[in-house]
Amino acid sequence: MIEKRTKLIIVPGHASFKEDVTLPLSAKVDDDSLWALQSFQAGEPGFYIKHIKKGLELTDEDSLLMFSGGRTRAASGKFWSEAKTYSEIAKLLSTKAPHAVLEEYARDSYQNLDYSLREFKSITGAMPTKVFVVGWAFKADRYQFHAQTLGIPMQNFEYIGVNNPIESELAGALKGELVTLEAFKATPLGNEGVLLEKRLQRDPWGDGEPQDY
Secondary structure (H helix, E strand, O other): OHHHOOEEEEEEOOOEEOOOOOOOOOOOOOOHHHEEOOHHHOOOHHHHHHHHHHHHHHOOOOEEEEEEOOOOOHHHOOOOOHHHHHHHHHHHHOOOHHHOEEEOOOOOHHHHHHHHHHHHHHHHOOOOOEEEEEEEHHHHHHHHHHHHHOOOOHHHEEEEEEEOOOHHHHHHHHHHHHHHHHHHHHOOOOOOHHHHHHHHHOOOOOOOOOOOO
């Protein structure tokens, strides 16, 4: 039973399908033309799919797989959140996917972790005994910091970095990551300044914060 699961596996979203993508999905889900991408994300969907695959590989009868990410792109319409996009791709890849849970409010990495923990507790009645986050390798330090901010014992948290962007894009990604990490160190909850501005920009449909936690 899903209520009895004790481990949480989070796969944070990075983008979502365009509004005109319909179900059932075709096999070519890594095609950029299907995704509402920012310019620096060109060619990245195949990397996201590897994050999804890793999350599926880690899932067992004791764990709850959660895809996290809100409706962050106007071009995606109201149907395709990042979590919904990843979940539908997962259904193409594995029979484990129908048991996955969606967290559809997060608009940055702190909320990916925070809201997923809250959703897990709302489902199971308890906090997870072990938390795994699966994603970009270069974001490991940031998620370790979020885990500390949220009071997760380090022995109960593991960040699994699956891959990095292509070599020509990696230097820029690392530079941007340092800036973002410093911003979170200054504002750990991400609710002020540039981090808050980014959240607001990533809420084109006015979804706001989840009300059920």
